[in-house]
Amino acid sequence: MERLEYEITRDFIVDLGKFLEDKNPKNFNWEFIRDKYYLFKGENFSNIRELELNARFIKSAIVEKESNQHSYKFDQLNIKYLILTYNIIKDTDYIDDFNDVVSNCYLQIFKNIVDFNKIENTLYIKNYDIFDFLEKEDYKSQLLRIVDLIHEEDETFKLVIVPPKY
DSSP, X not given: OHHXXXXXXXXXXXXXXXXXXXXXXXXXXXXXXXXXXXGSOSHHHHHHHHHHHHXXXXXXXXXXXXXXXXXXXXXXXXXXXXXXXXXXXXXXXXXXXXXXXXXXXXXXXXXXXXXXXXXXXXXXXXXXXXXXXXXSTTHHHHHHHHHHHHHHHOTTOEEEEOOOOO
């Protein structure tokens, strides 16, 4: 089951990256993760369900031709689920190309997160919940490792963590 779980996770991340890049709702059909939640238990699928929920909102905005452009962006809280997913799968022997998936697909996902500046090719992390999350259990180093992998795909991509003003 563990191998299947990792392969489903890999395929989900690939499809999510493609969906956020081309914004074609017909190419993202992961509702079964939510509908069959009792089959997909465990921490990794919990992260995938959260990402799917947020992608579903974007998919609905596209289908309903929502006028608010913010509706087409992935919330910064998703960075947490992407880091947790990476952390679970990074050392597995089941998926040989996961670093390639991260470098390509996470890049597409990051470029569709709120506060990504297209001109500067920079994602500004401004969400205080993400800032607090990064300070726990050395998640900041995991995020920086993900950015290193992204640099294999796009050397100009930058990530700036803006400390919140409490």
